[in-house]
Amino acid sequence: MMFILLQTNPLEGWFIGSGKAYVVVGVACVIFIGMAWWLLRAENRLSKMEELLNSKKNAPSD
Template sequence: MKKLLLLISLLSVSFALFAQESGGVEMATELRSSGKIYVVVSVLVVIFIGLAFYLFSMDNRLKKIEKLQK
């Protein structure tokens, strides 16, 4: 039974690989050629830094609350 499930899962993965195009993503090529990809990457970096700052500050606040409850 395990071998059958393994065979089915491996076949489904291989079919998904055949479905992918090898030509590349047209939008990414266009953004890279015009230089706008750097704007996209910088906006994503700013968003991730903001999320990290928010999570660390939330963690610090929760630690303070836990200390007050003890």
């Protein structure tokens, strides 16, 4: 580990200088946006289902 650390561009350090930081941020953002999107979609679908269930309850003839 130290070996890798010592070899790299001193000005920006190993993590950011080597461009790995951008990969990490990219992956994190993709996971993150995916999750938020999934949660929003789940909420929308749940709202629709709740509406449907409520209308069924109110219409006992079904």
